Amino acid sequence: MSDSPLIDSLAAAVEARPDDLTLRLHLAELLVGAGRGAEAIGHAAQVLAREPGNATAQQLMTSALSGPAHTPAPAAPTPPPAAPTPPPARDQGVDWAALEEDLGDIVPPRFSHEPEPVRGHDDRTFDVEKSTITLADVGGMQEVKKRLDISFLGPLKNPKLRSLFGKSLRGGLLLYGPPGCGKTFLARAVAGEMGAAFISLSITDVLNMWVGSSERNLHDLFQSARGHAPCVLFLDEIDALGHKRSQLNSSSMRTVVNQLLTELDGVDGNNDGVFVLAATNAPWDIDSALRRPGRLDRTLLVLPPDKPARAAILQYHLRDRPVAGVDLDRVADATENCSGADLAHVCETAAEFAMRDSIATGEIRMINQQDMLAAVREVRPSTDGWFATARNVAMFANESGEYDDLAAYLKKRKKR
Template sequence: MSDSPLIDSLTAAVEARPDDLTLRLHLAELLVGAGRGAEAIGHAAQVLAREPGNAAAQKLMTSALGSPTAAAPESPKRADADTVSPQPAGTGSPQPAGTVGPESSPPAGTGSPQPAGTVDWAAMEQDLGDIVPPRFSHEQEPVQGHEDRTFDIETSTVTLADVGGMQEVKKRLEISFLGPLKNPKLRTLFGKSLRGGLLLYGPPGCGKTFLARAVAGEMGASFISLSITDVLNMWVGSSERNLHDLFQSARGHAPCVLFLDEIDALGHKRSQLNSSSMRTVVNQLLTELDGVDGNNDGVFVLAATNAPWDIDSALRRPGRLDRTLLVLPPDKPARSAILHYHLRDRPVAGVDLGKVADATENYSGADLAHVCETAAEFAMRDSITSGEIRMINQSDMMAAAREVRPSTDGWFATARNVAMFANESGEYDDLAAYLKKRKIR
């Protein structure tokens, strides 16, 4: 504690509000008047670090440096030319206001006297480095995580012919997306715009990513796949820049299919976000989809989500992700094709894929892969127990189908509520029709 309660109170106030420059200047003024120049220098320096051109702070710094016991000026306004500052005892004649120290004695280390009214900031940093922070910081090394991003540009060899079954999905893709692309003259005739993107939604593990690759292969376009982990970064502004770099890469490789996986995580409803940084990421995504900073011609955006009801409504406006496609669990032909694919390199004997497909209705593609894996475990376990290798048979497949339960049930339980109570706009009519067909009420 000092002998000045006012200074003590102001010091506490500045500690509580370190960014209040007016309060800090008032404290520095009182410290100069109390002969505590070294303390005043620290506060004036803090102000100058934030506002290098602050005239009041410069004048207080000059007073504190030149006369530690001098009283600070009554106001931060610039002194008149004929004003003189008080002089320490024994220094001789008064000095013009604004000079640093006695006229014939510049501060140590300055090399030569400075003109009246100026401050040798370099000398101040050298002589008072333990009190005054440097005015300017040197360029720092690039922070890890801010380096330029390079995205994998693929050429998809998969086409819709490689997608087993799912005829309704293929038909919708052809009508709403691929048809206009393949027929430019008809597109021009009917004034069909290529702006906007396609949102694939449905239960997890049902082939949304595979469909996106098939669309790229069907178009003969480049393919870029991106998930939330490729975008989000702990550094402020880096996530937005990653998104911009992504779209720039797609524009530079047009025609290009840009696939945004888990779009519900990247484009979540801003009203439900507590983080301001995530809201700016959503805003950046909207800007890129609009092509504000670049031409999106030849960039075809496909996005996938398991929770379309969590996506910000602005993302689904015309010109953005304005077309939706429900990707349901594979139908029977698709299930047979998926089972065949996962059994192709395994020892199999007498398996009726049609019967297994009948027993696995509503199974996702990932569920069917797990059925094949489980059947292989059954056959391997028997081979180890008996000492004789045997093939995977029908009983193994049916036992595996009974053991593995479809993972889509939980998704449909949530989707049912959405289709019943949040479908005012009709965007989930396809989902409602499917639920009715399956008698999920």
């Protein structure tokens, strides 16, 4: 209790109604008049926290902070002024920094300052993964696995033989083929087989609107891979980053291609232990310099999954769904030339058929063979368009023989 019943009553009312700012301001005004500036400061601060532009609260705060509690006593009495002096202007003669330090437990700081960002510097971090899948998890594709073993895995697992035959681990492997056929999955499986770190790069991780930033991003990526060696660095959609420079109208994109060539050569760092895998749907659009020896010098055609692979993919996508009487071999026979993505869509469509019937009849039924075959008839292979383009390349742009494996496949499947 104080010697002012009015102040005590207002304090009790404010405690009961803490959001009544008008009542709180009235109490603060009475406290300032009673010389109880420290208490007034707390109430004015509460109002300013809710309404930073409240002029009455600002004036009361200034008056309370400039009161006797914060003004040094004069050395000798001075005559009173002839006329009342107006209250000092806001911030005039008040050391706000010192007061914030002294009253920090009562009044919140006036301004909050964020750390100033450092211009021109960006500590980029890349997702470095440890792949848990191996080539054993890749269904079928025996020829692809054989080529991968010869190119990467065999020399890595047999260092003495590698040294005897002078086999270098430098260079990279280019995976190409129709979209949705598992090129990214294969790259992860290679990393898991090697027990190596895995970093996946897409065009959005590199390209930047600022001059020089894309090249720096690319350099940072390779530096991260070198720092985590042994590491599989997977460059997805390499045709977007390494497009033929003769077809580029942008000088900035040409410098990005040049930077990629420099990083593959390891000019600014040692690439030992960095295994570069790249993937593309359009190898014919890649700059020829990227495919010279020591860079992406080995090429592997990743075709639509063969029958064992199709059966494994179908089984994978049906594993958590209610299934009864599905003949995977028969469905696999009916899905030739389908990509892995197409097969996932077949399973999704079959599930929709069974769910639709369950809703219509009110009785839940399993996904059956009829659902799967109906879905196969509805989902057309997405690889047909790619093979139409690839056929022209294999027929009219294969002077160097780099697409002989594609030409052989097309001939075998009678797609010419």
